[in-house]
Amino acid sequence: MRVLALNCGSSSVKSALIDTAHGRRLQEMHVENIGSDHARLHAGNEVRELRQGIDLPGAVDELLAAYRSAAPEAVVHRIVHGGEKFRETLRLDDAVLGEIEQLNHLAPLHNPPALAAIHRARAALPDIPHFAEFDTAFHSTLPAHAREYALPADVRRRFGIRRFGFHGINHAHVARSVAGYLKSDGLRIVSCHLGNGASVTAIEGGRSVDTSMGMTPLEGLVMGTRAGDVDPGVLLQLRREGHLDADELDDLLNKRSGLKGLAGTNDMREIERRAGAGDQDCELAIAMYVHRIRKYIGAYAAEMGGVDVIAFTAGIGEHSALIRRRCSERLEFMGVALDAASNDALKLTNDNPVAIFSAAGSRVHLLAVRADEELAMARATAAALGH
The missing domain is CATH 3.30.420.40 (ATPase, nucleotide binding domain)
Structure with a gap:
């Protein structure tokens, strides 16, 4: 079809x-x-x-x-x-x-x-x-302790407040691709979807058990134009002292923050180039971006009682050897060992959609997986039509 x-x-x-x-x-x-x-x-x-x-x-x-x-x-x-x-x-x-x-x-x-x-x-x-x-469907398996916010039950029910998670189509594709590549089910996977929007998901036995985005795509990682995790008190301060209304806060958090707010651009290729030339704003942007990702990797490894695979996907995850390397650093205590040459040479294609860049002997597999939401979506549609 x-x-x-x-x-x-x-x-x-x-x-x-x-x-x-x-x-x-x-x-x-x-x-x-x-x-x-x-x-x-x-x-x-x-x-x-x-x-x-x-x-x-x-x-x-x-x-x-x-x-x-x-x-x-x-x-x-x-x-x-x-x-x-x-x-x-x-x-x-x-x-x-x-x-x-x-x-x-x-x-x-x-x-x-x-x-x-x-x-x-x-x-x-x-x-x-x-x-x-x-995109939210894959995360319908989140357990209650990962799904709910610590707000009064009547507030949560009245306003429909809960965590939904996003990038589920691709996180599900990553889980299937990793299981097929390693010929193993029941894996504990930390899937890092790093694009203009970015999220990390803990996947245990093919099911989403936690994810960095929440009720909206604002929560979690530093993104292209989104701030990710911010102390809610900052927003109250901006509302009270900065006199920002809801629409102005929405614009600030969704369109003017993240990499763009830190470095003036949300193009990671440009940020890496400028950081290499000594631009301190871009150096800070990369450091904050990587720091947040590593925090979630460590948290999800603890939540699942260990990790078998850390997978990088989407535009930055697939194409930036620098970001993959920086995100994999300081994880030796988890058994992560990077093969720098494999990471630098890595190139994904339709015919070779998965590549490994962990060193021999690494207890955790480091993989890059070509995002293919389109194939996943098309196959689901064909199945819905009985093909």
């Missing part, structure tokens, strides 16, 4: 037309730097500049125009927040879209533009089914 997977991030959209019977990509394109003056469409070896300031629906229009002649049989869309209700692959209609829209406040960087993209795609391809795959 030919399924078109559209994967909308906060500043990019990835897409692939996938033959689900064989797991092959028939076509693949992505757009990066959406909303900037340097948005680019990548199709194979071709790179095309898009109009300045193009938004995500506009980027989707560009992609759909290229895929229409390939006659996809279904389309599947990544939705970041599925709330309490949406825990499985779901066929989209107007009623379902209305329910998803009610969750926009929980993922303001992702759900609204993804919904806008869905509307464009349904209008462009109205005669084939459209499905949603939810």
Whole structure:
């Protein structure tokens, strides 16, 4: 079955037309730097500049125009927040879209533009089914002690406050890929999804048992434009003394913090280049970024009673040898031993989606795993249609 997977991030959209019977990509394109003056469409070896300031629906229009002649049989869309209700692959209609829209406040960087993209795609391809795959679904297995916040029960119930977790489609893909690569089930895996959005998940026996993001994608790691963990007292101080209202705090935390707030850019490649040239802001940004990741790795190893695999995935996790090396340092007490040469030479492809960079004798496997949310989404859609 030919399924078109559209994967909308906060500043990019990835897409692939996938033959689900064989797991092959028939076509693949992505757009990066959406909303900037340097948005680019990548199709194979071709790179095309898009109009300045193009938004995500506009980027989707560009992609759909290229895929229409390939006659996809279904389309599947990544939705970041599925709330309490949406825990499985779901066929989209107007009623379902209305329910998803009610969750926009929980993922303001992702759900609204993804919904806008869905509307464009349904209008462009109205005669084939459209499905949603939810990033929160994999984390529906979180135990209560990891899922709940220490707030009064009546407050939690009244406002629907709990931890949901995100990047679940890819964390689940990492768990399956690692188990297949090592030919072992029941592994204790710390999965590090490091992109513009970033999260760490503890996976035990294929199930998510804890994860760094919470009720919204704001909690956890230092990210491209998001602060991650912040003392709530800081927000109260900004509200009282800085006179920031809710919308201003939302903008600060979601769009002006993280790497961008520390270094003036959320492009890790640029940050690494400038840090190498002695830029102290960029050096600090990398140090804080790595420090937060290592804290979560250590915490989840303790929570699971040990760790068998630390896996790095997504844009930074797959491509930055520096970040993988720095995140693996000071973990010798856990039995981690890095093979520096393998780490530096590592390159993932569709044909070689998993690579090991731990040294011989390391008690913990260090792996890089190519993110493939599109394949996971496409296969789930084909299964929902009985293929």
